[in-house]
Amino acid sequence: MNKCHFLGKIQNIDFRESDERIGNASVISFTLEVEEIRKSTKGKKVKDYNYLDMEAWDSAAETLNSYTSNGGLVAVEAIARGDGETTWFRVTNFRILSEEK
Numbered sequence: 001m002n003k004c005h006f007l008g009k010i011q012n013i014d015f016r017e018s019d020e021r022i023g024n025a026s027v028i029s030f031t032l033e034v035e036e037i038r039k040s041t042k043g044k045k046v047k048d049y050n051y052l053d054m055e056a057w058d059s060a061a062e063t064l065n066s067y068t069s070n071g072g073l074v075a076v077e078a079i080a081r082g083d084g085e086t087t088w089f090r091v092t093n094f095r096i097l098s099e100e101k
Helices: 058-067
Strands: 004-016 027-039 045-057 073-082 087-096
Touching (some): 004 045, 004 058, 027 058, 045 058, 058 087
Antiparallel strands (some): 004 027, 073 087
C-alpha cells in the first residue's frame, strides 16, 4: 500500500492555473517542512527538519493556493511517486491547520 501521512509547514509554493499545456488542470507544487525530534547519541533532544516535494492537482491545488501561504501548517495524506532518481508526493487529502496569510 502506498499511503503516507505528514504534518508540516508549507514552503516554496508554485501555483499554475488551468492550462492546456498541463491538460487543463490546476497544479500546485510546494515543499513540506517536516520537523523531526530525536535523541542524540548523548541522550539530548535534537530537532531536525526534512523537506519533501509535494504536488496537488485540480480543486485541491486551488484550495491550497487560496487558503495557505508559506509557513502555513497542514496535515497531508499523499502517495509516493518517483522516477528512479527523485521521489515526490502527490497529495490525495489534506487539512489546513493554520494559515499564514
